[in-house]
Amino acid sequence: MKRKMIGAAAAYMAGLFFASFFTDPAILIIFLLIIAAACIVGIRFGFKRKDIALMALFFAASGGVFSVYTAVRYKPVVAMNGSSGSFVGKVTDVQYYSGENASYTLNGRINGSIKAKVTYYSASLGAEKGDILDIGSCTFQIPKSDYLFDGEKYYKSDGIFLTLQNAKDISVEHRNARKLGKAIERYREDMISAFRLNLGKDSGDLLAGMVFGEKRGMDDNVKASVYRCGIGHMLAVSGLHVSVAVFVLMWLLKRLRVNKYASFALMECLILFVAAMANYPVSAIRAAIMMNFFYAARLFRRQNDTFNSLAAAVFLICIFQPYAVYDEGFILSVAGTFGIGVFAQYMTKDMPDEHLYQRFIRNCAVMLCTSLCVFPFSLLFFDETSLISPITNIFIIPLCSISMIIGLIYALTGGIVDLLFISKYINEFVLRISDIAARIRFTHFSCDSKELVLGLLLFIVVTAITAVLFGKRKYICCTIAAAVVFMFVGAGIIRIQRDSRTTIAVLGNGSNAAVVVCGGGSTDIIDLSGHYKSARYVRKYLARNGISSVQNTVLTNKVQSSYASYLYELEFVDTGKWLASGGDVSSEDFGITYFGDNSVVIDEGSFSAEYSGGTVTVRSGDKKAVITSAKGGEISNDSITVMYGNVPENADRSNDSVIYLADGNNFEIVLSDSGGCNIRRL
Known part of the structure; x- marks a missing residue:
C-alpha cells in the first residue's frame, strides 16, 4: 500500500460507522462478510498481508475508541436521564429566540462529579459565553426526538447528551471572559443585519447563509427551494468557503509580493476568522485542516495530495471526537470533498480539455461524480435530495461564489468595500431560479424507505471494492449504473405498492393530530386539531414520500389560522x-368550501374517508380504521381505533386494537388485503 494514511483513515472511519450505525446483528454480519471477502480477493490480487493487517488494526481500534468513549463519556451522563440533581457549568454557546428566550449550552458537572455538556432553554438569564451558571435543582432528560426533529442524534454529534428541565435556584456568575469571541459574535450579528438591510430579508438571509453558515432566520420555503435546486451546500461553511476565501487572499498577497511565510500566517488568521464567524462547525474545521496541509506542503516544498489530506483531516477529527460520525454536515462535507477532489479527478483524468466544449463536458462529469458521492448520504439525512445538482453546480454555484466573496469582503472590511448591490441582483436571480426548480417534480428525489437507502450504502461499499480490486473506470461505471437502476426501480416499486394499498398516516404530538390518507394515487389530509405544528408534520410526511399533489384538505378546527x-x-x-x-x-371563503356541522365524505374510489364530530373513519373495501378523540371518542369493535389527545386516567390500555397517540406519535396504518392491518412507526 503506497499511501498508508488513506487505508488507515478509511478503516478507522469504517470502524466508527460500524460501531455507531450498524447495530443490527444481521446487517453487521452481512457487511463483515463483504469486507472479509474483499480481503480474501485482495490477497489473491497481490495485496500485502501487512497492509490488510494495518487496516484491520485501525478498524478494530476505532471500534475500541468508540466503545471506550461511549462507556466513559456517554453512558454515565445518560444514566442520569429522568433523575434530579444540580448542575454547574460554563456557558459555551448562546442562541437567542423570540419572546426574550434563549438556549444555553453548558459545559460542567452534574452533582459536582459527572462531567457533561448539556443544553438549557429558558427565558433569557443575561448570561453570555464564559459566564458560569449554577443550577441548584433540575431534571435531566435526553433531548427529545420525534418525526420532525431527531434531537438526540443532532446534539449527540456535538457531545451534548442531556437537556435540563424544571430548573430552580439559578444564579449567574458573570466572568467577563472570552472578550474576543464575544466581539466576533457581535460583529457577526451586525454583518447579518447589514446583509438583510441592504439586500432584503430573503436575499440577505441567503448571503448570511453563504458567508456565515447562518440558516436560523431563513424562511423554510426559501431554504427548501435552495436545497431542491442542489445548491444547499452553499449554506454550510466548508471547503468551498474556506478555499475561495484563502484563494482570494493568497492571490492578493502574491500581487503585493508578500513573502510566503507572512502569507501563510495571514492565511491562518483568515481561516480562524472564517471558522469563528461560522461558530466552528466540524465541516469548516475539516476544510481548515486540509487547507493547512495544502499550503504547508508548498511552504516546505513537499508534495500535496488531496486524498491524503482528506484522510488525515478525517482521522484527526475522529480521534478527538468519535461521535463526529453522527454529524450530518461532517459526513456530507467529507463525501463532497472526496467526490470533487478524488473520485471526479480519477474518473475524468483522461478526458480531453483542449477546447471550450470539452472543458464544459469535463466539468459536467466532475459535478456528476461529486453528486453521486453525496447523493446516498443526502437521502439518508434529509427528506429529499436534488437530482439537478450537477447542472446547477456548473451554472449557479459560480454566481453564488461571487456573491459569497462580495459578502466576505464586506465583512472583512467592516463594510468599507460595499458591493452588496451586486449580491442583491445575484441572490434575487438565484432565489427565482431555485423557486422555479423547486416546483418541478423531477428536480428532486425522495423515498421513505430504509431498505432503499441501505441498498445504496451497500453499493458504495461494492463500488469501493470494485475500484480497489480492478482499478478500471468501466467497472466502476457499471457498478454506479447498477446503483442508479436499483434506486429508481426500487423507488418505482415502492410507489406502485403504496398506490395499490390504503395507507393512513397519523401525525402530530399528543392533542395535535392530522391524518393523511393515501391510496390509488390519491392523497387526502384531514386536520383534527387546528394547531399550527400539524401542518409541519404533514409537510414532512409528503416530502419524504414524494407526494406532490393533494386532492382534498379538510380543516376541522381553528379554520383560518390552520388554513x-x-x-x-x-x-x-x-x-x-x-x-x-x-x-x-x-359557502365559500378564500377558496374554502364549508360543510357546516354536517359530516363530510371523500370518496377516492380505492378508499373513502369520512369526518364526523371529531372522528375520522377510513374504509378500503371491507377494511376500516377509526381515528377519534381520546376524550369522549368511541372505540370501534370491528376495526383498529387511534385515539388522539390527552388520555383519561381510567382509559383501558389492555385492548390491542386501540392506539393512543399520546403514547407515541407518528405512525402509518396500512390496511392489508387479508382484512387486518400493519402498523409502522415513522
Missing part, C-alpha cells in the same frame, strides 16, 4: 380542494 399554516407549509404542493367545518353549508 394559513397549511398554505405556507404546502407551498410546493398542489393542494386541490379545501373543505372546512363550520360556517354556512356550501
Whole structure:
C-alpha cells in the first residue's frame, strides 16, 4: 500500500460507522462478510498481508475508541436521564429566540462529579459565553426526538447528551471572559443585519447563509427551494468557503509580493476568522485542516495530495471526537470533498480539455461524480435530495461564489468595500431560479424507505471494492449504473405498492393530530386539531414520500389560522380542494368550501374517508380504521381505533386494537388485503 494514511483513515472511519450505525446483528454480519471477502480477493490480487493487517488494526481500534468513549463519556451522563440533581457549568454557546428566550449550552458537572455538556432553554438569564451558571435543582432528560426533529442524534454529534428541565435556584456568575469571541459574535450579528438591510430579508438571509453558515432566520420555503435546486451546500461553511476565501487572499498577497511565510500566517488568521464567524462547525474545521496541509506542503516544498489530506483531516477529527460520525454536515462535507477532489479527478483524468466544449463536458462529469458521492448520504439525512445538482453546480454555484466573496469582503472590511448591490441582483436571480426548480417534480428525489437507502450504502461499499480490486473506470461505471437502476426501480416499486394499498398516516404530538390518507394515487389530509405544528408534520410526511399533489384538505378546527399554516407549509404542493367545518353549508371563503356541522365524505374510489364530530373513519373495501378523540371518542369493535389527545386516567390500555397517540406519535396504518392491518412507526 503506497499511501498508508488513506487505508488507515478509511478503516478507522469504517470502524466508527460500524460501531455507531450498524447495530443490527444481521446487517453487521452481512457487511463483515463483504469486507472479509474483499480481503480474501485482495490477497489473491497481490495485496500485502501487512497492509490488510494495518487496516484491520485501525478498524478494530476505532471500534475500541468508540466503545471506550461511549462507556466513559456517554453512558454515565445518560444514566442520569429522568433523575434530579444540580448542575454547574460554563456557558459555551448562546442562541437567542423570540419572546426574550434563549438556549444555553453548558459545559460542567452534574452533582459536582459527572462531567457533561448539556443544553438549557429558558427565558433569557443575561448570561453570555464564559459566564458560569449554577443550577441548584433540575431534571435531566435526553433531548427529545420525534418525526420532525431527531434531537438526540443532532446534539449527540456535538457531545451534548442531556437537556435540563424544571430548573430552580439559578444564579449567574458573570466572568467577563472570552472578550474576543464575544466581539466576533457581535460583529457577526451586525454583518447579518447589514446583509438583510441592504439586500432584503430573503436575499440577505441567503448571503448570511453563504458567508456565515447562518440558516436560523431563513424562511423554510426559501431554504427548501435552495436545497431542491442542489445548491444547499452553499449554506454550510466548508471547503468551498474556506478555499475561495484563502484563494482570494493568497492571490492578493502574491500581487503585493508578500513573502510566503507572512502569507501563510495571514492565511491562518483568515481561516480562524472564517471558522469563528461560522461558530466552528466540524465541516469548516475539516476544510481548515486540509487547507493547512495544502499550503504547508508548498511552504516546505513537499508534495500535496488531496486524498491524503482528506484522510488525515478525517482521522484527526475522529480521534478527538468519535461521535463526529453522527454529524450530518461532517459526513456530507467529507463525501463532497472526496467526490470533487478524488473520485471526479480519477474518473475524468483522461478526458480531453483542449477546447471550450470539452472543458464544459469535463466539468459536467466532475459535478456528476461529486453528486453521486453525496447523493446516498443526502437521502439518508434529509427528506429529499436534488437530482439537478450537477447542472446547477456548473451554472449557479459560480454566481453564488461571487456573491459569497462580495459578502466576505464586506465583512472583512467592516463594510468599507460595499458591493452588496451586486449580491442583491445575484441572490434575487438565484432565489427565482431555485423557486422555479423547486416546483418541478423531477428536480428532486425522495423515498421513505430504509431498505432503499441501505441498498445504496451497500453499493458504495461494492463500488469501493470494485475500484480497489480492478482499478478500471468501466467497472466502476457499471457498478454506479447498477446503483442508479436499483434506486429508481426500487423507488418505482415502492410507489406502485403504496398506490395499490390504503395507507393512513397519523401525525402530530399528543392533542395535535392530522391524518393523511393515501391510496390509488390519491392523497387526502384531514386536520383534527387546528394547531399550527400539524401542518409541519404533514409537510414532512409528503416530502419524504414524494407526494406532490393533494386532492382534498379538510380543516376541522381553528379554520383560518390552520388554513394559513397549511398554505405556507404546502407551498410546493398542489393542494386541490379545501373543505372546512363550520360556517354556512356550501359557502365559500378564500377558496374554502364549508360543510357546516354536517359530516363530510371523500370518496377516492380505492378508499373513502369520512369526518364526523371529531372522528375520522377510513374504509378500503371491507377494511376500516377509526381515528377519534381520546376524550369522549368511541372505540370501534370491528376495526383498529387511534385515539388522539390527552388520555383519561381510567382509559383501558389492555385492548390491542386501540392506539393512543399520546403514547407515541407518528405512525402509518396500512390496511392489508387479508382484512387486518400493519402498523409502522415513522
